[in-house]
Amino acid sequence: MKYNKILPAIALSCMLFTSCDDNLMDWGKDPDHGDITSAELPLELAEKISRYEPLKTYTDFKLGSGIDLNLYMNDAVYQSLVNENFDEVTLGYDMKHGPMVAANGDLKFDKIDAFIAKTKEAGLSVFGHTLVWHQNQNASYLNSLIAATIIPGSSGPSSLDLTALKAGALTGWSAWNAGAGITVVDGAGLVSGTKAVKLISSASSSSPYQLQLITPLIPIVSGHKYEISFFIKSDQTGQGRVAFDAVPALTNSYPQKDWYGTGAAKSSFFATNSSWQQVKFTLDGADFVAGSTNFKFNFDLGSLPNVTYYVDVNTIAAVDLDAVQTVTNLITNGNFESGALSPWSGYGNNSTRAISASGAGHSGNYAMVLMNPAAANNYEAQQVFSLSTPLEINKEYTCTFWVKSDVPAALQFELQGANYNADYSGTFNVTTSWTQVVKKITTTKGDRAKFIFDFGATAATFTIDDIVLTDGSTTGGGAGTPAVTIEKTDAEKATLIGGAMENWISKMVGHYKNDIHAWDVVNEPMKEGGSLRDGVVNNPAADEFYWVKYLGKDYAVTAFKLARQYGNATDKLFINDYNLEASLAKCDGLIEYVKYIESKGATVDGIGTQMHITLSTNKDQIAQMFQKLGASGKLIKVSELDIALGTKSPTLEQLANQSAMYQYVIDSYRQYIPKAQQYGITIWGVSDNVEEHKNWLTDQAPNVWDAEYKRKHAYKGVADGLAGKDVSKEFTGDIIIP
Template sequence: MKNIKILSILFLASIFFTSCEEEIMEWEERSEEQRITTAEIPLELEEKISRYDALKTYSDYVLGAGIILDLYMNDENYRSIVNENFDEVTVGYAMKHGAMVNADGEINFEPIDDFIALTNQSGLSVYGHTLNWHANQNASYLNSLIAPTIIPGSSGANILDRSALEDGTFTGWPKNNPGDGITIVENAGLGSDSPAIELIAGSGASEPFNLQLATPDIPIVQGNEYEVSFYIKSDQPGQGRISFSGLENNYPYKDWYNTGEGTEAFETTSEWQQVTFTVSDFTDTSFGFFFDLGYVPGVTYYIDVATISVVDPNTGSETVNLISNGDFEGGNLDGWNGYGNESTRAVSAQGEGYGNTGYAMVLTNPAEAELYSAQQVFALNEPLEEGTEYTYSFYVKADVPATVQVQIQGGTAQYSGPIDIGTTWTQIERTFTPTAGNNSFVFDFGLTPATVFIDDVVLTSGEIATGSETVVIEMSDEEKAEIIGDALEHWISGMVTRYKDDVTAWDVVNEPMKEGGSLRDGNVTDLASDDFYWVKYLGKDYAVTAFKLAREYGNPSDILFINDYNLEASLAKLDGLIEFTQYIESQGATVDGIGTQMHVSLTTSRENIVEMFQKMAATGKQIKVSELDVRLGTASPTTDQLTQQADMYQFIIDSYREYVPSSQQYGITLWNISDNEQEHEFWLPDESPNVWDANYERKPAYKGVADGLAGRDVSEDFTGELE
């Protein structure tokens, strides 16, 4: 135990001695009842604070701490403070979707398993934070589940005239046998606004030619091989074939699906599928083909107009690509080199290139820097011709929204400026006029911590060959809802089941409300890279589903919370949260508690704090202060600020005790332990909001918290006796 402070001793001396400049001290014997004992000596604040016991000894409800997992696991001093002072811990990040779910949707439990094993040894309980939130999600994985399917255009120009299908006239497209109807249906194709040919087999159909649509004549070059492809589906299992005019064999058995086997017919289902094959046995300078779909009566077929193509891969534009390894189909990065910002470069796996085919170049930047701090360079064989217009194009995407730039280096550098890219393939095309000495093509990708995929890089002074159009297939809202609903169940069921014996209280839904009290809807234009709004795909009932899943896979006795921030600042937001809680319960789920984060400052309205607790208590729910800290606006507070901070902590805890009935008091969690910069790299940097200072010494706030928990000034019991 510490001795009393020297100042206290001096104070004692001052009681017994008086002095003046010219008089000698006179000693006087006092009676026993007039004597001052050491127990009566007043204590300095610092001495008082040092004599307080661990915080949890003063609390009759759960006292929690929001902590950083790595510090708890690896810093013995930090861990000992947590173990000594708290009943429960909440990890700030490590139990969230973004921290635990990998790119394949698998949950990595190992770090939390180790953490819970250590807290069990220390006698601490763990609070689950959080099962459903819009931030700190593996948004890249979730978005990939509902990403549109991109069907790349053909490798050359489409020589089949589709204009009569696109305008719905069928001019030049004979309906040799229309069955029960051959028409164009808008918005029925693969793309969201793509038309489709609808072909309906009659009830008496039994032969393929009982439903037949013919193409116009297609001019060809003798000796060349042509690729024919289209996408087709049917309302029920069906069957079709392609027959021809102008071939040596107009009724060939074809390898429709590139399986290596030839058949007369292909099968159709309710899912879009591609039929693709080649022809070369021409008898003339043109040929035609027929969609024969009369095998099965009563089937309705759809053929996507935009994907019907006939291409000669051996002809087309004479584009001379100055980037000799722009498609990476050799599975290497020959000709490319790069450096900077500890970035890495590689070739993707087969099938990860544009259009889910072939290879792509993969550039990974680990940390934010300047655009040009990480570069990937292709050195040209010779400088570009000064004054000649050039064009470059490439397909690009990233694992998170990112920014890249193109430079043409050598001589006076040319810059594209920042190019914003998303998580689906996009083609970028730019033109420029070189200056003397321009002799290398460069990707700058240092700005965004991201993995960038690049494919089909072309640099030419001619035209860029585009072939036929790319088709983007968006999922329906119903399909997205089903997929995201499954992902939510996978996540919640995995977490709650895994930690059923160790975590018995959870933040199930976190921060659902906007400031004015309305429900977040997910319609946000400037998303962070780890933002994913479940509500956008599952609607208002996303929270109902989350609570039902947490209850289904957990224990009946688990305490399930809805939680939000700024409830003391916006009582309208609190009202909205309470109303949303009532809605969730009206749909058959049970919400056990409401959490209020309470990241406050010295100027936060105390009247609002009282009214907030009163409104929350009126719900009858368990009430939790879930993330309490008191900001001072500086990392170097004055003595007066520290005193006011202690007073605000005590006021909040006193108000919680006074206005929330004891039966509804789940507890209070302090958010972070100390003002040490290790705890404030991402949360309130250059601040001093916590109960311990940057050196893990108790601040006046420690006394404020302890007195609030105890409901009295604990230091009144302290004496001046040496300890």
């Protein structure tokens, strides 16, 4: 076998470092020297790096890589580098709460199941990252669990017929474009157990009318104002408007009119989120086409794709604000203007009952006349009205009527139920002049189905008119009551969020019980000074949710217990944080928190230190951090190691210093962490390729392979650190050219 030249190796070196040593020889046979021996060949750095084995060859602890799921599944070169060089992989994003948890709290496993299957084929283990964190959460879902209960106000009865929706059907309603579906669903309304209309925009939806639900016809009275209102929420940030079907009824069917907001913020669109909110605005006379007798309005919810909206059925209303407001009377014949007593009936003590002569009523032509011929007791003579349905229990009702008698007399009324049990008004005096009686009475049972006048105590003739029994509800328009917001108590929130944590951890850990045997259970619990985060944050991001805010200091205790309960007894459960090398106080605080967690009966197997560092990171503090972590007695993992250079075009010196820093970190880990506590090191990211750095360390060149997936100088630093020596010193320099 002949060794005759090294041109390919020199070319590789030039390509990697952009310049070559001008003094390098063009190796070939020198006739004055004889054959070239391998010991005489110069071995350049690029050639050395190319001769290194895969990284995992050089260590017996777990060597991991923080990877991108889509690149691993779809980029063959990327996948090959990961498979050849690492024992374990950690997904940077896709296994976190945000991407895994759906709007209803269910988990979406398909994507990760496919990933797990692919890593099994390659012989890789997967590190679970991460169960309980404050970022990358489905905060919309979690906040919806603890959102205040909103009881909608009423401006009066709606002119819109909701009969079909309340029965679970869309009969009479229409949709120009139903998007990804419009249905009426049970249990999704504002109040527990009530119905909501569920509307889903399609993946391509981009215009309001691409998801549109149209009401039945709503009758209108010329000149009257109408209030449109409803409660709505969505599984993520959404946008909607109300438009009007061209009957024609409105002067602006697809409004540019700003219905919502105030001042400069007024808009024809409203925003939605995971909390119920009321949309309300008023149509006045100028908004209607003259002569219109009815109109329709549309829910236009197609502006944004893949949004699921819920509109509470019971709160959709079109109220005539100028309608005459009247009290709802449970006595259907209380003014006797029909000239008949029905459905009143009576008996006892030879009493009689009749309609008065025309003109003898209090405010109209007729009244009810009751005659008791002889004094007895109240109950000997009674006049009864049977209600259509029993009254509600423990509810206050008001009874008013006008009454007079031919002689001073006594009278009472009662609300009677089964077995003659009743709630009584008490006896009151009646004079010979018309007097209005106003009495409040509260029901004590839910069977009160009869209203009864007891008039047997006095021999007298009573004339009674304008009888009203009401619970205070009204019909017609006019000013109503505002919405009422009921906040959940701290205890209620703790129960709901505790349940959400168990749902998440039990399903996640349980589903992957046979596939994943190490987890980041709690991520980034500490503040920089070493105290525990408290969740008090101004303007949190859309995906931020602080479990500690609702579950307190023991949130991590609960998380570790749940991870152990639903996983395996031998699983390795970690707590993980960043900047432990930059803030030794934070490192101390994390170790103390681990002690607290274990004092409460949970077990923490390991501590992860992320180590997102730079060339200027203090090396002495790195050593001190490892010494502190080693003294904890726990498994120690460098969980997210990368070294940012601050540029995407580093110099040779920066590349060399990056390599030296990688080696220093690994050397320090091996030096200060006892062998039995060395879980392993995970390098965060594979290469400097832009696809890996869209959301992390953009233009920082932090990784071991460059943007073209070629080994950088850092590859040698990592390998030498793992091996505990300069591996390249053992190379002979022989290059075989076929």
